[in-house]
Amino acid sequence: MRVFLFGLCICSIFLGHQVEAQFSGDVMGQNISVALSPQYPNPGETVTATLDDYALGIVGGEIEWLIDGAMLSDSKNSRKITFVASEVGKPQTVEVRLKLPTGALMSTKSTIVPIYVDIIIEPQTYTPLFYQGRGLPSFGSPVILTAIVTNSSGLIDPGTHTYSWFLNDTALGGGPIRGGHKTKMVVPYGESSIITLSIIDRNGVTIAQRLVEVPSVKVDVQFYEVSTLFGLSEKSVVGNLPLIGNSTTVRAVPYNLDRSAVNGDIFTEWKINNRKQTSASRDPFEVTLLRQGVGSSQVSFKVRNLSALIQSDEESFTVQY
Numbered sequence: 001m002r003v004f005l006f007g008l009c010i011c012s013i014f015l016g017h018q019v020e021a022q023f024s025g026d027v028m029g030q031n032i033s034v035a036l037s038p039q040y041p042n043p044g045e046t047v048t049a050t051l052d053d054y055a056l057g058i059v060g061g062e063i064e065w066l067i068d069g070a071m072l073s074d075s076k077n078s079r080k081i082t083f084v085a086s087e088v089g090k091p092q093t094v095e096v097r098l099k100l101p102t103g104a105l106m107s108t109k110s111t112i113v114p115i116y117v118d119i120i121i122e123p124q125t126y127t128p129l130f131y132q133g134r135g136l137p138s139f140g141s142p143v144i145l146t147a148i149v150t151n152s153s154g155l156i157d158p159g160t161h162t163y164s165w166f167l168n169d170t171a172l173g174g175g176p177i178r179g180g181h182k183t184k185m186v187v188p189y190g191e192s193s194i195i196t197l198s199i200i201d202r203n204g205v206t207i208a209q210r211l212v213e214v215p216s217v218k219v220d221v222q223f224y225e226v227s228t229l230f231g232l233s234e235k236s237v238v239g240n241l242p243l244i245g246n247s248t249t250v251r252a253v254p255y256n257l258d259r260s261a262v263n264g265d266i267f268t269e270w271k272i273n274n275r276k277q278t279s280a281s282r283d284p285f286e287v288t289l290l291r292q293g294v295g296s297s298q299v300s301f302k303v304r305n306l307s308a309l310i311q312s313d314e315e316s317f318t319v320q321y
Contacts, residue, residue: 031055034096034110040209041085043114050080051096053106066095088114089152116150117208119197123187125256128224130234136217137187140308141258143214147181147197161207166196176200187216189310220255221301221315226286241299241319243291251286252301254313261305269302289319296320 032053041047051063065072065081075081086092090113097107122144125135137143147163149156158181165172165183172183176198187193192215199208223237226249237250252268268284270277277287289299300316 032096032098032106032108034094034108036094036110036112041112043085043088043116045085046082047085048080048082049094049096049110051098053098056100060101062099064097064099066093066097068093069095085112086114088116088150090114115156115208117197117199117210118148118150119195119210119212120144120146120148121212121214122146123256124259126253126259126262127255128232128253130232131255135259136256137214138219138256138258139187139189139216139310140305141187141256141311142260143185143187145183145185145195147199147210149181149199149208160202162200164198164200168194185214187214189216191216217256219257219303219305219311219313221303221313222253222255223301223315223317224251224253225249226251237317239317240296241317243289243319243321246291247288249286249288250299251283252303252315253285254303257303257311258305258308261307261311265306267302267304267306271298271300271302273297291321294321 032051032055035050035052037048037050038045049065053061063077063079065075065078067083072081083094091111092113093109093111095107095109097105099105123135123137124142124144125138127133127135145165147158149158149161159179161181162176162178163180163183164176165180165185167185168188172185173180177183185193185195192213195212195214197208197210197212198206201207223241224235225233225237225241227233232251241248241250266284270287272287272289285303287299287301289297297319298316299319300314302314303312305311
């Protein structure tokens with residue numbers, strides 16, 4: 001089973017761009033801008049800056065690029081440049097100057113200051129104790145999201161910022177919340193969802209934005225033998241299970257099932273050779289298999305969360321006598 005580590009999804013993003021445009025000559029009131037790709041790069045990441053002057057409808061202008069005031073001589077008359085984003089906490093200014101054929105000069109600047117934003121994604125779904133990864137989000141299951149912001153001085157107090165979380169196009173928590181670095185979502189139907197986070201400082205300036213894709217997976221039932229001496233085996237039953245003694249106990253483990261369903265509204269069913277089993281065990285996820293002469297039997301298990309029917313799975317294996 002593929003393991004996805006949702007423990008610490010560490011990602012670096014930047015302060016909102018501060019753009020300043022300057023104009024002179026007979027083009028006063030017109031507009032040029034710089035488009036950055038990616039818009040919020042990681043520290044040390046290669047960034048592409050593109051001049052957007054299409055609103056002017058003028059060709060033949062001379063273009064100059066500057067990074068932190070230093071002219072990029074090898075980028076003269078280039079409509080786009082690439083550069084490396086600065087380190088955390090160090091402001092970086094990208095400037096483009098456009099000299100039109102009429103002699104008028106236009107310029108625009110964009111300043112970015114890098115910070116780190118760590119988003120911790122914690123699906124509240126089931127996995128066995130020995131499993132070293134985390135459960136994955138499944139339809140209808142809750143997920144806890146936590147944002148941790150770090151600048152060059154260390155962790156930022158979440159109470160000094162306002163957090164705006166969106167699940168696809170729906171605001172979580174009713175809208176922006178001061179100190180709301182933690183929120184909760186319920187996984188909607190679909191293969192994945194997009195979480196959008198915006199962080200605003202006490203001056204009302206957006207200092208960071210982040211988009212995270214949260215997948216939605218199916219419940220995945222795996223089978224494990226249970227030993228009276230060693231407990232639950234860490235090796236799953238795949239295909240066939242040779243019965244060495246006269247009996248054995250098998251446990252069905254519903255990976256990625258909503259944890260709350262285990263204590264409430266849940267349907268389980270064991271079958272041996274298509275015959276429903278009435279287990280004497282108090283645990284509906286376990287069945288005891290007895291030797292039935294020579295041959296084999298087909299064992300199947302079905303689980304369904306009655307509060308979210310799409311959270312279900314049915315798997316089987318063959319026990320060899």
